[in-house]
Structures are given as structure tokens and as C-alpha cells.
Amino acid sequence: MGAFLDKPRTEKHNLHDEGNGLRYGLSSMQGWRVEMEDAHTAVLGLPAPGMTDWSFFAVYDGHAGSKVANYCSKHLLEHIMSASLGTHGPPAGPDGSTGDPPALAPPTVENIKTGIRTGFLKIDEHMRSFSDLRNGMDRSGSTAVGILMSPEHFFFVNCGDSRGVLYRNSNVCFSTLDHKPCNPRERERIQNAGGSVMIQRVNGSLAVSRALGDYDYKCVDGKGPTEQLVSPEPEVYEMVRAPIQDQFIVLACDGIWDVMTNEELCEFVKSRLEVSDDLERVCNEVVDTCLHKGSRDNMSVVLVCLPNAPKVSEEAVRKDAELNKYMESRVEEMLSRPGEEGFPDLVAVMRSLSTDIGMPPLPPGGGLASKRSVIEAVYNRLNPYREEDGNGAELEYHW
Structure with a gap:
């Protein structure tokens, strides 16, 4: 969790695609860390009736291993959809298998917001049943930041210290809030669960106060899942889309935010979009720049460009x-x-x-x-x- 290589690994994983009136690109790089623990999700068109014009993107920053991050990248969306649509049926097991297709109910804004929260709690509860996580053989955890996009709304979702920002009308108009142990609300929950915040970490060890996994911090008797030292509960922010003003969305792990502010990153992305319409190239420039600015962590960034995104000049x-x-x-x-x-x-x-x-x-x-x-x-x-x-x-x- 704290070990570094003698030389950074700069090979990159890239993806890009377009649909539903948007384009996206992503880049992830191991950097100085001895292991790549980040993961991501990018889905254009949700696999449910009436939701083919919805999209979902997320970045997961794993720690103490990659198992939780990788599992969430494959299955968090289905847990959210199951809860949001009122579906019934078994979630995926460790091998990814599922049961028969469930019945569907039409989503509303409140269904979605409630479903996102429920989906996080359900997947956290479900992963706890995996033998290596339950028995302490794997102590991994992961942050999660994402955006669920309907034709009319953005649903930003955050659990941990990865971050999502919206660039609208040439300004950073929205950012998720990092869940850090020193935040007063987070500190109060940690202390109420019998823990402490030392050197800005939970019990002097974990640097985030909300995460999926991390079951060593979720075993306080008499406390519910959202009252533990580390909570799996996300914050959900709903925003009405502004098609004429909305330009792009950035989701990134703290390996990016450690060396760039919201404004710096968005201004840099804007300047690169004016030079190239290759979104993979733009994302690669982001992670390379953060490496050269001194980031020591894994780095992952997802860039979602909306119709009014900056154009090549x-x-x-x-x-x-x-x-x-x-x-x-x-x-x-x-x-x-x-x-x-x-x-x-x-x-x-x-x-x-x-x-x-x-x-x-x-x-x-x-x-x-x-x-x-x-x-x-x-x-x-x-x-x-x-x-x-x-x-x-x-x-x-x-x-």
C-alpha cells in the first residue's frame, strides 16, 4: 500500500467510444506504485428497457489490493440498476454469474438516487460474503466516483477521495466532495464508532473515511453499515443538464488530484481539446503531466465530452x-x-x-x-x- 518502484511504469491502458450524444476517453497508468489497483467502468447505453440513452462512467481507486476495485468495476452498475428499477434476482457471485432476468419498474429521479445509495450498500454487503474478504486474507478496499447520465439529469456519485467535476460555461461549476477522516462530519462518525483520527487517517492508518471493502474497519458491534469507522454510503448529487452550457466531465482518482486542483485540471483539459480531438491522447497527457508534477500514485482519468465541448482551434x-x-x-x-x-x-x-x-x-x-x-x-x-x-x-x- 505504501511501496514504490525504482522507476515508474508508464505504459497506459486506454479506451474511447462515442454514443448517446457524447464522446469519452480514458487513460490509466501504474506510475510509481508496485501494483496497479485502479479500475474503471464505461457504459454507453444501459442494458434495460427504456434506458439505452443513459450512460454510466466510474473510477475506482483500490488500496491494499485490487480485488474490491476490480469487482466493483464489473458489478456496481448492476447493483445500482437492480435497486433503482425495483428488480428482483440474485446479484453476481464471485465468478460473475447471475440468475434469470428480473422484472423491471420505470425509474424516477428519486428511484435513481435511492437506488444508487442502496446499490452501494448492497454490493458492500455482498462482497463481504467472499471467503478471502470475510476471513481477512484480502484486506482491500476501494473508493468510487461516478456519473449516471440520463438525457435530462446528471447523477454524480462519490464514496471516498476520488473526485468528479463538471465543466460548464467555461467554468468548474460542480465538484464532488472528498471523504477525508479530518472532515468534521466524518470525524464525528469515526469517533462515535470508537475510532480516532490521527495524522489525518482513520486510526492512524486509512486515508479515506468512506470506501467499499475495508472490512477491518466495519466490524463495530451495534453499529449499522453507515455508522462504522469507514462507511460504504455514497453521496449522490443530482443536477439538471444544461445542453448549451455543459462542456465536459472529468472523473479521476487522487493520483491526479494530489497534484492538480479542479480548476487547473479543467483548464488543462480545455487547452488540450483545442489542440486535439483525440480523447485518449488528451487523457494520456493528463496522466503524464501529473507524473511529471510529482504524483506517486496510480493514476486514472475518464473524460466525457458533451456536444458543447471545446473544439480544435x-x-x-x-x-x-x-x-x-x-x-x-x-x-x-x-x-x-x-x-x-x-x-x-x-x-x-x-x-x-x-x-x-x-x-x-x-x-x-x-x-x-x-x-x-x-x-x-x-x-x-x-x-x-x-x-x-x-x-x-x-x-x-x-x-
């Missing part, structure tokens, strides 16, 4: 190309005149560029970190003495 493309060309020429200049100690290392190159007052404007929110790959490509091409063995990797990534 010829001027933005031109300015981005000019910026890249300027940085390439500056790196070439630095490497063409080695000093007394030889060629400057990459850290020195980055530091020099960070104080360059003649540089064209950098991408908002991303800064120089968002151009690390451009700089590194030129540096590696021109420096014949660069090391290939990964020595100093951490220093390079935290220049």
Missing part, C-alpha cells in the same frame, strides 16, 4: 506547435555548447527552461511539466552521453 494548434518548436530549439542550444562539466543533465535543462522569460505561454494548469515529453525527446536525441539504466529516475521526475 487552428490558432491553438499553431501556438502549441510554436511552443514545441521554441523548446526544441532551446534544448538544442543548451546541448550544442557543453560547459566545463560536459553536457547538462535533463534536470538542469528543465530548470533552465523553467526560468526562461522568453518562452511562449505554457498550457494552463499543466505548465512546463506538460511538455516534459517534448523536451525529453530532443534531449535524448542530441545527448550522446545519456544514461539508459534508469539511474536517477526519481530525480528526473521530480526536477
